[in-house]
Amino acid sequence: xxxxxxxxxxxxxxxxxxxxxxxxxxxxxxxxxxxxxxxxxxxxxxxxxxxxxxxxxxxxxxxxxxxxxxxxxxxxxxxxxxxxxxxxxxxxxxxxxxxxxxxxxxxxxxxxxxxxxxxxxxxxxxxxxxxxxxxxxxxxxxxxxxxxxxxxxxxxxxxxxxxxxxxxxxxxxxxxxxxxxxxxxxxxxxxxxxxxxxxxxxxxxxxxxxxxxxxxxxxxxxxxxxxxxxxxxxxxxxxxxxxxxxxxxxxxxxxxxxxxxxxxxxxxxxxxxxxxxxxxxxxxxxxxxxxxxxxxxxxxxxxxxxxxxxxxxxxxxxxxxxxxxxxxxxxxxxxxxxxxxxxxxxxxxxxxxxxxxxxxxxxxxxxxxxxxxxxxxxxxxxxxxxxxxxxxxxxxxxxxxxxxxxxxxxxxxxxxxxxxxxxxxxxxxxxxxxxxxxxxxxxxxxxxxxxxxxxxxxxxxxxxxxxxxxxxxxxxxxxxxxxxxxxxxxxxxxxxxxxxxxxxxxxxxxxxxxxxxxxxxxxxxxxxxxxxxxxxxxxxxxxxxxxxxxxxxxxxxxxxxxxxxxxxxxxxxxxxxxxxxxxxxxxxxxxxxxxxxxxxxxxxxxxxxxxxxxxxxxxxxxxxxxxxxxxxxxx
Numbered sequence: 001x002x003x004x005x006x007x008x009x010x011x012x013x014x015x016x017x018x019x020x021x022x023x024x025x026x027x028x029x030x031x032x033x034x035x036x037x038x039x040x041x042x043x044x045x046x047x048x049x050x051x052x053x054x055x056x057x058x059x060x061x062x063x064x065x066x067x068x069x070x071x072x073x074x075x076x077x078x079x080x081x082x083x084x085x086x087x088x089x090x091x092x093x094x095x096x097x098x099x100x101x102x103x104x105x106x107x108x109x110x111x112x113x114x115x116x117x118x119x120x121x122x123x124x125x126x127x128x129x130x131x132x133x134x135x136x137x138x139x140x141x142x143x144x145x146x147x148x149x150x151x152x153x154x155x156x157x158x159x160x161x162x163x164x165x166x167x168x169x170x171x172x173x174x175x176x177x178x179x180x181x182x183x184x185x186x187x188x189x190x191x192x193x194x195x196x197x198x199x200x201x202x203x204x205x206x207x208x209x210x211x212x213x214x215x216x217x218x219x220x221x222x223x224x225x226x227x228x229x230x231x232x233x234x235x236x237x238x239x240x241x242x243x244x245x246x247x248x249x250x251x252x253x254x255x256x257x258x259x260x261x262x263x264x265x266x267x268x269x270x271x272x273x274x275x276x277x278x279x280x281x282x283x284x285x286x287x288x289x290x291x292x293x294x295x296x297x298x299x300x301x302x303x304x305x306x307x308x309x310x311x312x313x314x315x316x317x318x319x320x321x322x323x324x325x326x327x328x329x330x331x332x333x334x335x336x337x338x339x340x341x342x343x344x345x346x347x348x349x350x351x352x353x354x355x356x357x358x359x360x361x362x363x364x365x366x367x368x369x370x371x372x373x374x375x376x377x378x379x380x381x382x383x384x385x386x387x388x389x390x391x392x393x394x395x396x397x398x399x400x401x402x403x404x405x406x407x408x409x410x411x412x413x414x415x416x417x418x419x420x421x422x423x424x425x426x427x428x429x430x431x432x433x434x435x436x437x438x439x440x441x442x443x444x445x446x447x448x449x450x451x452x453x454x455x456x457x458x459x460x461x462x463x464x465x466x467x468x469x470x471x472x473x474x475x476x477x478x479x480x481x482x483x484x485x486x487x488x489x490x491x492x493x494x495x496x497x498x499x500x501x502x503x504x505x506x507x508x509x510x511x512x513x514x515x516x517x518x519x520x521x522x523x524x525x526x527x528x529x530x531x532x533x534x535x536x537x538x539x540x541x542x543x544x545x546x547x548x549x550x551x552x553x554x555x556x557x558x559x560x561x562x563x564x565x566x567x568x569x570x571x572x573x574x575x576x577x578x579x580x581x582x583x584x585x586x587x588x589x590x591x592x593x594x595x596x597x598x599x600x601x602x603x604x605x606x607x608x609x610x611x612x613x614x615x616x617x618x619x620x621x622x623x624x625x626x627x628x629x630x631x632x633x634x635x
Contacts, residue, residue: 009270009277012305018267019281019306023288030171036159039151041212042169043312047417048145050162053135053552058098060105061130065089065119066096069104072124080112080120089119098131100557105130127509127542128558135552138162141571142548143413144366146420146427150212150312152392158366173213173311176235177201178244180256181294182222200245200292200299207303211311213241225255232259236284241310243303246294256280256291264289281306321370321389321398323352326446329372331380340368341389342429344403347445347592351403352389353431369393369429396427402597404430406438406450407518408546409584410567411482411620414613418604426600432545434517435463439470442587448598450587453484453518457525462583467630474631475590479602480583481625482614485566486522487579489554496577497561500532510539511550511559519547522580523563548572566619581621590629 010018031045060066067089075081083089092098092105104125112120138144144162145155151167159167184198185191198220205215216239221231228244235242244256257269257280264284269291271279279302280291288310292302323343331337340355355368370389374380381387402419404412416428433441438450456465467476488497497503503510513519527534534540539559544550550562551572569576588598604610605625614620 009272010268011272015268015271015279015281016305016309019288020309022267022281022283023310031168032171033166033168036156036164036167039159039167039169040153040156042151042167042172043212044145044147044149044151045168045170046147047143048149048159048162048164048167050138050140050142050144050164052163053139054137054158054161055132055134058128058134058556058558059132060092060094060096060098061132062105062107063093064091064105064108064130065111066092066098066102066105067125068101069125069127069129072104072106072121075121075124077122080122082114082118082120085117085119103127103131103558127539133544133549133553133558134556135549139548139552139572143417146417148420150393155366173240174238175204175208175213175215175307175311176239176242177204177208177215177217178221178228178231178235178242179218179246180221180223180228180244181246184220184246186220200294200296201243203296203300204243204245204292204303204307207308208311211308213311223255225259228255229259229263232263232284232289236263236287236289240287241307242284242287242289243292243307244289245292245299257282260284260289260291279306319391321350321391322386323350323370323389325372325381325383325385325387326351326353326441326444328383329354329374329380331374331378337374337380339372339374341370341372342368342403342431343370343389343391343398344401344429344448345398346403346448349445350398351446352387353403353405353429353446355431369396400425400427400597402426402428402449402601403447404428404449404451404601405433405441405447406452406587407435407584408432408548409451409484409565410547410571410617411584411614412451414610415601415604418607418609418613419600424600424604426597428601434514434520434545436466436470436516439466439587442476442589443471443474445589448588448592448595449601451584452587453582453584455518455521455525455582457528463585463587464630467587476630477588477590477593478628478630479586479588479605479625480628481605481623482584483581483621483623484584485578485581485619486519486563487566487569488577489551489562489564489569489572490560490575490577491554491557492573492575494560494575496575498577500527500530500537503538503561504532504536507538508560509558510537511542511544511553511562512540513550513563514543514545518582519563522582526579567617570618 071088072081104127106121106125114120144158179198179201183194183196185195187197201217205217208215218231218235221228257266260266260282264282266282268281271277278293282289290306292299321343329339341352342355344351370391372387372389412430419426419428435452435454438452441447442450452463454463454466490497547564547568550564551568551574553559554562554574555572566576592598611622614622
């Protein structure tokens with residue numbers, strides 16, 4: 001009998017590249033809608049946006065008493081202030097609703113109970129102290145998940161909290177599993193010499209389920225060419241992928257390669273790996289067919305390399321990673337603590353950036369791609385420490401991650417989503433620290449890129465003064481071309497707000513951005529221009545981290561007015577009065593400008609898909625990009 005002959009043996013890298021190019025088109029387009037409760041382990045096919053805010057009401061962050069904060073201003077240790085139940089305060093538990101006229105919670109530990117109707121406090125409270133404001137975790141319309149996101153258990157919590165009932169996901173791939181060999185028998189058979197219990201396709205079935213597919217195992221096919229032909233035709237007609245186990249070597253009774261060639265095409269037969277050399281890659285009727293060697297270790301390695309990526313649509317990575325901690329993470333010594341971090345490669349170093357540590361922050365789990373464990377009795381880690389991080393997004397290749405730290409804008413979400421399409425290989429890891437925080441991250445070598453919009457009061461220009469101030473002697477590239485409008489947010493139907501003098505005159509409650517943000521600098525610029533002292537503005541000290549948080553505070557009545565970008569006002573259905581058109585630029589170290597992740601980002605900025613998003617959102621102007629090389633000086 002004529003023996004089978006290998007095609008030209010190829011390297012594993014060549015085989016993977018060829019197989020990916022031949023099969024990718026088939027498995028990215030099929031989608032289905034499923035209940036969110038069935039979404040674990042599935043892959044999103046489109047971005048998912050919150051349909052409600054979390055929390056969706058002002059909630060007490062702890063046990064204590066809720067009070068109107070203005071009644072407590074006179075309290076201090078020398079003059080304790082007594083409050084009456086029902087008139088001045090109410091007892092609350094964690095999670096209770098905070099409603100007008102109450103706007104603050106005092107911890108029960110800081111309350112001295114005098115009698116059933118009277119308590120005493122020794123310090124004043126301030127608006128929204130110990131209160132989880134509406135949308136503290138995320139707000140309606142905020143992107144919860146990008147497309148091609150593998151839904152994990154923590155994501156389900158965020159999806160349900162965001163009011164998501166159904167989810168569009170990539171359809172599960174159905175995998176046909178054909179065991180072959182006259183010596184192979186099923187479990188439960190009385191064994192005789194020469195019999196081998198068939199276990200590989202049972203292992204494959206588990207791997208298919210583990211990686212989000214649907215296995216279909218067929219009866220064992222003996223070494224008979226016509227019986228194997230019928231089994232292959234049937235499996236190819238009923239499944240998305242066909243796995244045939246054993247029969248792939250060069251033995252005289254191994255028919256797999258010749259049958260696949262007769263019924264379709266063979267791309268690869270023979271891979272330069274050990275174990276796993278006899279593997280076959282091909283197709284029948286457009287359906288990928290993988291011939292997998294019979295030895296269990298060879299079978300597992302071949303399946304892992306070629307079938308798992310088709311099922312998950314994502315490559316695998318290591319499970320732990322040594323990384324440089326970008327910020328200190330102190331701990332209380334009392335507990336073992338799990339800190340959510342984002343991992344990204346910057347300047348040949350893996351940087352771990354800690355995320356929000358609050359127990360109520362679902363989105364910190366969703367955004368994390370790593371978990372840092374701090375053991376009990378440890379004080380934590382200082383910035384600059386090398387730590388071992390457990391990776392929670394094993395499909396992410398850290399070489400493909402763009403670390404962007406700086407000013408918040410919906411633009412960064414849109415870019416992130418566009419980059420998750422097939423055209424680009426880059427994903428975005430972004431943190432909203434404000435423009436100045438972005439510049440400092442660039443200075444410390446912890447980011448590829450910083451979105452910034454810092455107004456120089458003296459010249460009326462953006463960003464150059466702060467770059468020269470903080471990055472002396474460093475060569476940078478400033479990418480310009482996006483302009484956006486900022487203005488006052490008010491609720492629909494309320495009196496429009498046109499300046500800070502009106503805010504002071506009408507005693508309107510203001511909500512501010514954090515120190516170091518470009519919007520905070522813009523706010524202070526207009527206060528100074530109008531001759532208004534910050535202390536005259538009620539709520540000036542109330543700080544939130546994003547434009548969407550400002551908008552939601554106004555929308556829900558936690559504030560009367562705030563400053564933010566026009567696109568968010570439209571998204572949140574708020575009235576908007578324009579205040580200033582500003583430059584929203586991107587700062588990149590010159591040494592990193594040519595990196596593929598940065599060039600992908602620039603390609604997105606120049607893409608029609610991005611222009612379409614900006615035009616639909618409103619409040620932006622996209623000009624031709626200008627790249628300014630800057631060597632900051634001492635001026």
